[in-house]
């Protein structure tokens with residue numbers, strides 16, 4: 457599959473809404489599921505103009521945090537603010553926050569084009585952008601095929617296109633490299649870096665420490681729901697390999 461390198465400024469964005477101050481703030485955020493405290497009093501700001509890597513072992517609370525940002529899960533305490541507003545109070549939310557979450561998929565019976573056009577209409581995004589994005593994420597040739605027949609990597613590309621539809625200043629990606637081939641992984645890395653260079657706020661979770669090392673400027677580390685680090689990557693790593701610094705921190709040694 458051919459993947460184009462993208463200058464997203466060339467795309468037809470809805471425009472006129474980007475603010476250089478689009479910060480994502482988590483304030484004393486907690487989420488409890490029964491006896492499990494999945495997110496435990498997390499306070500931090502995810503800032504624009506850089507890629508923030510979100511690291512943590514399985515079950516650390518990363519996906520739960522991202523779901524709360526998008527209003528898909530209700531915090532047990534605390535709040536999430538996108539540029540000072542709660543997600544549910546945003547008009548045309550896709551124009552403020554774009555997200556690729558695990559398990560967020562298009563209906564298998566629809567084509568990629570139909571899925572994106574439906575999202576675009578419900579968020580007042582011009583249909584022209586759907587055509588452009590499908591080409592840019594490398595799905596132009598299969599745009600009218602049923603999503604049910606797509607490979608994992610193709611589904612990820614569709615999810616990335618959906619996240620970009622509203623040209624949002626804030627982007628969340630939960631394990632975005634899942635299923636991507638090496639060219640796709642590189643494309644994604646360059647895409648995330650270019651978003652940060654454009655002044656967007658980019659939060660990306662991954663278990664691939666080496667990939668985060670190549671992509672992120674800043675790190676948030678979560679373990680058992682608690683925020684253990686909020687630091688520039690260079691500072692966090694010090695003289696160690698990132699993997700060693702991370703494993704030492706989360707094991708408490």
Ligand SMILES: Nc1ncnc2c1ncn2[C@@H]1O[C@H](COP(=O)(O)OP(=O)(O)OP(=O)(O)O)[C@@H](O)[C@H]1O
Pocket residue numbers: 489492493494512513514515516517518519520521
């Ligand atoms: N809907 C739910 N109901 C009950 N418990 C849940 C639910 N969602 C998450 N949890 C629990 O909350 C904790 C945090 O899970 P979460 O999926 O946020 O972690 P994660 O850091 O994204 O993990 P992974 O890296 O494995 O995807 C886990 O103990 C998980 O079992």
